[in-house]
Amino acid sequence: MNYVIIGNSVAAVHAVMGIREYDQDNPITIISAENYYAYGRPLISYWLEGRVKNKNILYRPEEFYKENKVQLLLGRRAVSINPDSKQVELDDGNFLSYDRLLIATGGRPFIPEIKGLNPKNHFTFMNYDDVRKLEPVAAPGKEAVVIGAGPTGLKAMESLVKRGVRVTLVELADRVWSQALDAEAASMVTSFLQQRGVNLYLNDTVQSIEQKKNDRLDIKLNSGCELQSDLLVLAIGVRPNVELLKSIPGVNINRGVVVGPDLNIGLPDVYAAGDVVADSPPLFPHAAVQGRIAGRNMAGNNDNYKPIPPYNALGILGLNIVSMGNSIASDENYELLVETEREALIYRKLVIKENRLVGGLMINKIDRAGIYHKLIEEGADITSIKDELLNPNFGLLSFPEPVWQRQLAH
Amino acid sequence: MKKVYARPAYCMNCHLCEVNCIVAHSKSRNLLKAFKKEKLRGTARVFVEERKPISIAVQCRHCNDPRCVAGCISGAMVKDTETGIVYCQEEKCVGCWTCVVSCPYGVIRPIEIDGRKLPLKCDLCKEYEEPACVVGCPNKALVFEERGAEV
Amino acid sequence: MSTFSLKTSEFSVIRDENKCIKCLACVRQCGFDCHQYDEENDSLYTIDANCVNCQRCVYICPADALKIYENPKPMRSNNYWSANDLKNIYKQAETGGVLLTGMGNDKAFPGYFDRLVLNASQVTNPSIDPLREPMEIRTYLGRRTEPIALQKQKEKDKTQTPIVPIETPIMFAGISYGAISHQAFEALARAAKEFGTMFNTGEGGLPKDLYQYGDNAIVQVASGRFGVHSDYLNVGRIIEIKIGQGAKPGIGGHLPGEKITEEISTTRMIPEGTDALSPAPHHDIYSIEDLRQLIFTLKEATRYEKPISVKISAVHNVAAIASGIARAGADIIAVDGFRGGTGAAPLMIRDHVGIPIELAIAAIDQRLRDEGIRNSVTLVAAGGFRCSADVVKAIALGADAVYIGTAALIALGCHLCQKCYTGKCSWGIATQDPYKTRRLNPELGAERLYNLLRGWSHEIKEMLGGMGINSIESLKGNRLHLRGVGLNEVELNLLGVKHAGEAI
Amino acid sequence: MFREGEYRIPSGCAISGFINKDGHRVDGSAIVKSIALMHERSNGLGGGFAAYGIYPEYKDYYALHLLFEDKESRNQVEELIKDNFYIEVEDRIPSRNVKSIGKAPMLWRYFVTPRLSKIEEAQDTEENFMTELVMRINASVSGAYVISSGKNMGAFKGVGYPEDIGEFYRLDEYKAYSWIAHGRFPTNTPGWWGGAHPFTLLDWSVVHNGEVSSYGANRRFLEMYNYKITLQTDTEVIAYAIDLLVHHHKLPLELAAKVLAAPFWQEIDRLPAQERELCTRLRVVYGSLLLNGPFSIIVGFNGGIMALNDRLKLRPLAAACYKSTLYVASEEAAIREICPDVEKLWYPKGGEPVIGRLEEEAQCRLSA
Structure with missing residues (x-):
């Protein structure tokens, strides 16, 4: 038995643990395009801030790989998969045989077509290398424009602010983090950010970029505003890395790769x-969670992944935001329980539909x-406890x- | 694994479990110093829910598939493979609170001590023989025992 | 605004702010709302007037930050008018009510147990080491038929009265479910079962879930007849007709409606929330003949399988009354002295009616012997047994066994604040408030009671061994092992003991 | 100084006894020799004997052995005796002068039968009538004391070492099928002739070594049955206890022994149901007669002896057989002294009675 995992982030690590719950012996090989041991990807902003050092x-x-008998191929890319011969072709021309294969290739930042944009005049905010590149230039007193006020953009903004960089956020939607924050919450966050000196442009995006002689950038927005900046960070979205699977018959791609409940992608012994x-x-x-279940299934178990409602916890400059499930709903199909203390910057909202959170x-x-998240996930009827939900003693x-x-x- | 179980019929809402927890997790391990000098009041990893006449001490259930571990972005939260104890390696934690939202029992508490955000959760007093909350419970409303297979 | 009152706080609760960690355990545990927390200022304070000195807060405080002091008497000291007298008069002047109290008589009457000393062997016969030799303290309760009917051994002899063994001559006194919490009640039952002795249901019936302890239960039939039905009588091992109680001879009982919870109402067979009133007399017992009828009614109802006990309070003519009870067919006479406890009694009755148990035992034992009927009944003494030496002395005076009530409750945490009648007991004992009753974990309670019995029993064995006795029956009525200290001639005669220093 | 009866006197002692189960009567020299061997167990403050079968010619009469300290008490008693009995014979109990023995009281014996009219007057059995009378003398006539009152038996006791007492009473001149003896070591007594062992009640005689710590309980129980406790000695309550159990409550001696030295509860609990029930009842009913503390006793009665130890065996007791003779004594040596060729020797367990009875044929012959 030979396990191969393409990708070396959280899904891969948990897959290893999942495999090892059932199979302590057979070799596992991880193909990692990045040159690092698996790191907490969201930690890059903390690294940039300086709160997290390299070690942490x-x-x-480091012993994780050894202890779990994992062979780690750093800086290697898989270039193709042959499901018939059960082989993965590597960028160095070698082939790796597998009995079970996990696709954990993750995603990459979405880079829109923008006039004047080139790889040298912008940064992305996705992986360790991104921030290592940012670190020398993000010096105090510099100015930065961050495109996208989603979680990635906000974290990038935060780390830059903490480094003393003056940040301008540009968001296409009418509010920050529009996938999670409703108008009320977004307005609280917005004013909070503005109080901390962050410029915000909503309903707007970049039209063109021009590099000036002094290494500064001229950034034109759709609205016509013009911004000057020392650096530009793009944090617009993520696209799944599905290239390896694209031409394989039997595999469905719908932005990401379509999987069954057992996380198999439709090819024998291949999971994602x-x-x-x-x-x-x-x-x-x-x-x-998916990595863990896929790993267990690769080792012969028969576990199903039950979709977990999305949730996210985000700290921005001391503001703690938590969103769960459909957190923005506001139309009359929903019942809302809301508690607001604007001065204390406290906001709590629960969204109920048909007696379910x-x-x-x-x-x-x-x-x-x-x-609450558990209630959302279970879809339990909350009629009997509805009055309690926002009670300070709720528990x-x-x-x-x-x-x-x-x-x-x- | 051995876990702490609450016996609500005997919980008398004295909150001494919290006090003992705080002392056990203090630097000084001395009640007065922990509260007066280290100012650890309110930092218990077990807490008593109260709804007169009932009260219960709630704390981490040390799940088999802990969501907090899955959700931890820094890898600080781990489940010890040998003991089954789920605990946070505080030096690694960045205080993102994903674990707080992950925990279906709501027993990881977002706390700020000296400006440092830390998720407080029961670590079963892994440095002690028996959890302090159990040892100190005056009415045996908390027990530390093996209860076999979980549902 | 508080009403003007002449009453003053009896106690001061002193909080050592240097130690207090503001965990609020005291606030949560005080049954009398003495400890208060001001959330706005994050500060704690006490309302001294509310303090009954039950010590719950002192015990629970993890920082040992609390001390309760008795306040200096606010009145000018007077050897005749005590501060208590004044306080009571003020109270009654304000309320016009009867003074109520709980637990036993706390007046400074002379105690005979404290003026009796025990004997030990030296040289002429050996003392016996209970760790090496068998030391028997098993006692049988019931009527002793004699002579032994030898020829009838083969078939079951119907003339033979039932006898019930207890592994220590200490039983738990009747304390009703209702007066105390289910948890306290269960603790008594469990400990009795584990140790092999009896607990007494008191007059409030036996909850169905405790029928499993029936073999160790003395089920009481009192004037209110609460919870008395066929199953109840039959599940118990012994039936006790309660005529009197040491703390309140001659009067009935009153359990306020607030204490009649659903469970208690079911067990007592009275409507929820109504007062449970025990009449002063049994309304079917107006004479000794009536008592005899009830005794035999109960025997009939239980096929003569259970000894019948009759419990009376120790009053002036107790010996003659006991003799009458023995002749009325009782198998056990339980006599409760004036130190006996109560959940609620009028203060005047508790403190001024009845006689000391020591004298009652001595008088009854001698009277029954004089009449040659001592062996036909078991004499159980109750009322203020504080330690194993009291038990040994009682048995040497002539008791077969004793009931402990107050001591058992103390083992469960009671601190004798004497506020049982308020139903606010901070220790979860004399209360039905579900917030407080859960403070008494019956497992722990039973363990504590078991330990108490174990400790006392061991001490009894030590004392017996010292006297060169290896079986408790050789102590019974063996007054030669007692001597009086500082007793006058009359007292010595009544107790049937010599003065210390007299050899014989 | 108090004397017996006024004062509770604990004492340690030597005991010895034997019975010829075939009824063969032997003189007192053997028993004297046996008890004399245990000289060290006495201190000269008391010695005594009881012998059964010594008065065959008067076997149907109660043989009253009496001591009088003065003339007046003798007059008082004789008046009582004459009132209630026909006197067949009366004489001084024969004695020798023995140097080591101090001044002896007057010792008299009367062979009597009670007047029927008096028994009827008392509305009681003859035995109870006798018991009552003996107790009356002992309790109410100061200076007089009934040493023994059974039929065809007698007790001989006094202040001195037992061998000297034997010599004094000329025991070599009596013939008995059973003898029991006592050498006394009281811890506190002036030595009174009446207080020496054996203690007797009608046929019963008891010699005893030990101190019964249950005395107060035993005594108060017996008082309930109208026994007048006059001597305050353990021996006295033992004799009364046996009398109550065997004579009044009709328990076989074996069961009486189970009362006096009751089996422990842990033993009783292990017995088969029926036996357990019996033993339990015995203990429950007669708990107050349990003799607690260390003792070994020999009980003499018409037709037998019984030796018994306390249940912890805190005092010594040996038993032996030779042909049809059963020996019991505090020490093995005291037996070997008079029976060097014992066939079987054992140390009875605590609470295990050793009972020797006349064989049926001998019983018939002796009572004929």
């Missing part, structure tokens, strides 16, 4: 996990948020006794 950026200790998977939020926990959004008061005891007794007995 590693997702698992993480951001490369279609219809799955490109979120860290989801990749981890479908979403939640919390700013700065996030205690026990996991219980296990808010549930009927058999429920909390069962939880305690876990």
Whole structure:
């Protein structure tokens, strides 16, 4: 038995652990395009801030690979897969045979067509190399424009601000982090950011870039505004890395690769996990859970992945935001429970549809948020506890006794 | 694995589990110093939910497939393969709170101590023989025991 | 605004701010709302007037930051008018009510147990080491028929009265479910079963879930007849007709409606929330003949399989009354002295009615012997047994076994604040408030009670061994092993003991 | 100084006894020799004997052995005796002068039968009538004391070493099928002739070594049955206890022994149901007669002897057989002294009675 994993991020690491739950002996080979041991990808902003050092950026200790009998091929790319011969072709011309294969290739930043944009005059904010490149130029007093005010853009903004860079955020949507924040929350966040000196351009995007002689950039926005900046960061979105699978018959691609409940991609013994998977939020926990299940299944288990509602916890300059499920809903099909304390920058909202919790959004008061997420995931009828949900004492005891007794007995 | 189980019928809402937890996780391991000098009040990793007359001490269930571990972006949260204890390697933690949202029991608490964000959760007092909350419970409302297979 | 009152705080609760960690355990645990937390200022303070000195906060405080002091008497000291007298008058002047109290008589009457000393062997006969030799303290309760009917051994002899063994001569006194919490009640039942002795249901019936402890239960039939039905009588091992209680001879009982929860109402067979009133007399017992009828009614109802006990309070004519009870057919006479406990009693009755148990035991034992009927009944003494030496002395005076009530509750945490009647007990014992009752984990309670019995039993064995006795029956009524200290002639005669220093 | 009866006196002692089960009567020299061997177990403050079968010619009469300290008490008692009995014979108990023995009280014996009219008057059995009378003398006539009162038996006791007492009473001149003896070591007594062992009640005689710590319980129980406790000695309550159990409550001696030295509960609990029930009842009913503390006793009665140890065997007791003779004594040597060729020798367990009875044929012959 020979396991091969393409990709070396969170899905891959959890796949290794999943395999090792059932198979402690057979070799595992990981093909990693990046030159690093697996690291916590979202940690790059913390690294850039200087809060996380090189050592701590590693997702698992160096010994992880040795202890789990993993052969790690760093800086290698898989260039093709032959499902018939069960081989992966590497960029150095070698072939790797597999009995079980995991596609955990993740995604890459989406780069739109912009006039004047070239690889040298912008940065992306996706991996370790990105921030290593950013670090020398993101010096105090510099100015930066970050395109995209989603989670990536916000984290990039945060780390730059913390380095003393003056940041301008440009967002195409009418509000920051429009996938997660409703108008009210977004306005709270916006004013919070503005108070901290962040410029914001909403309903706007870059039209063209021009490099000036002094190494500064002239950035023209759709609205006609012109910005000057020392650096430009693009954080618009992520595209799954599905190139390896594109021409293989039997494999469906729908932006990401389509998988069955067991995370098989339709080819014998080939699985996928993480951001490369279609219809799955490109979120860290989801990749981890999928990696774990795919790993177990590769080792012969028969586990199913039940979709987990998206959730995200984001800290921006001291503001803690948590979003779960459908957190932006506001039309009359939904029932909303809302608690706002604008001065304290507290916002809590729960979204209910047909007596079921479908979403939640919390700013700065996030205690026990996991219980809400669990309710969303279970789709349980919350009629009996609806009045309790936003109660400051909401907790296990808010549930009927058999429920909390069962939880305690876990 | 051996876990801490609450017995609500005997929980008397004294919150001494919290006090003992704080002391056990303090630097000084001394009650007065922990509260007065280290100012650890409110940093318990177990907390008592109260709904008179019932109260229960809730804390990490050390799940088999811990969501907090899956969700941890820094790799700080781990489940020890030998003991099954789920704990946070605090020096690695960046305080993103994903674990807080991940935990279906809501027993990871986002706390800021001295400006440092830390998710407080029960680590079963892995440095002690028995968890401090259990040892100190005056009414045996908490027990530390093996209860066999989980559902 | 508080109403003007002449009453003053009896206690001061002193919080050592240097130690207090503001965990609020005291606030949560005080049953009398003495400890208060001001959330706005994050500060704690106490309302001294509320403090009953039950010590719950002192015990629970993890920082040892609390001390309770008795306040200096606010009145001018007076050897005749005590501060308590004044306090009570003020209270009654404000309320016009009867003074109520809980637990046993706390007045400074002379205690005879404290003026009796025990004997030990030296040289002429060896003391016996209970760690090396068997030391028997098993006791049988019931009527002893004599002579032994030898020829009838083969078939079951119907004339032979049932006897019930207890592995230590200490039983738990009748404390009703209702007066105390289910948890406390269960702790008593469990400990009795584990140790092989009896607990007494008191007059509130036996909850169905505790029928498993029936073999160790003395089920009481009191004037209110609460919870008395066929299953109840038959599940118990012994039936006790409660005539009187040491703390309140001559009067009935009153369990306020607030304490009649759903479970208690089911067990007692009275509507939820109504007061449970025990009449002063049994309304079917107005004479000794009536008692005899009830005794035999109960025997009939239980096929003569259970000894019948009659419990009375120790009053002036107790010996003659006991003799009458023995002749009325009782198998066990339980006599409760004036130190006996209660959940609620009028203060005047508790403190001024009845006689000391020591004298009652001595008088009854002698009277029954004089009449040659001592062996036909078991004499159980109750009322203020504080330690194993009290038990040994009681047995040497002539008791077969004793009931402990107050001591058992103390083992469960009671601190004798005497506020049982308020139902606010911070220790979860004398309360039905589900927030407080859960403080008493019956497992732990049973363990503590078991330990108490174990400790006392071991001490009894040590004392027996010291006297050169290896079986408790050789101590029973063996007053030669007792001597009085500082007792006058009359007292010595009543107790049937010599003065210390007298050899014989 | 108090004397017996006024004072509770614990004492340690030597005991010895034997019975010829074939009824063969032997003189007192053997028993004297046996008890004399255990000289060290006495301190000269008491010695005594009981012998059964010594008065064959008066076997149907109660043989009252009495001591009088003065003339007046003798007059009082004789008046009582004459009132209630027909006196067949009365004489001084024969004695020799023995140097080591101090001044002896007057010792008299009367062979009597109770007047029927008196028994009827008392509305009691003859035996109870006798018991009552003996107790009355002992309790109410100061200076007089009934040493023994059974039929065809007698007790001989006094202050001195037992061998000297034997010499004094000329025991070599009596013939008995069973003898029991006692050498006394009281811890505190002036030595009173009446207080020496054996203690007797009608046919019962008891010699005893030990101190019964249950005395108070035993005594108060017996008092409930109208026994007048006059001597405050353990021996006295033992004799009364046996009388109550065997004579009044009709328990076989074996069961009486199970009362006096009851089996432990842990033993009882292991017995088969029926036996367990019996033993339990015995202990429950007669718990107050359990003799607690160290003792070994020999009980003499018409037609037999019984030796018994406390249940922990805190005092020595040996038993032996030779042909049809059963020996019991505090020490093995005391037996070997008079029976060097014992066939079987054992140390009875605590609470295990050793009982020797006349064989049926001998019983018939002796009572004929």
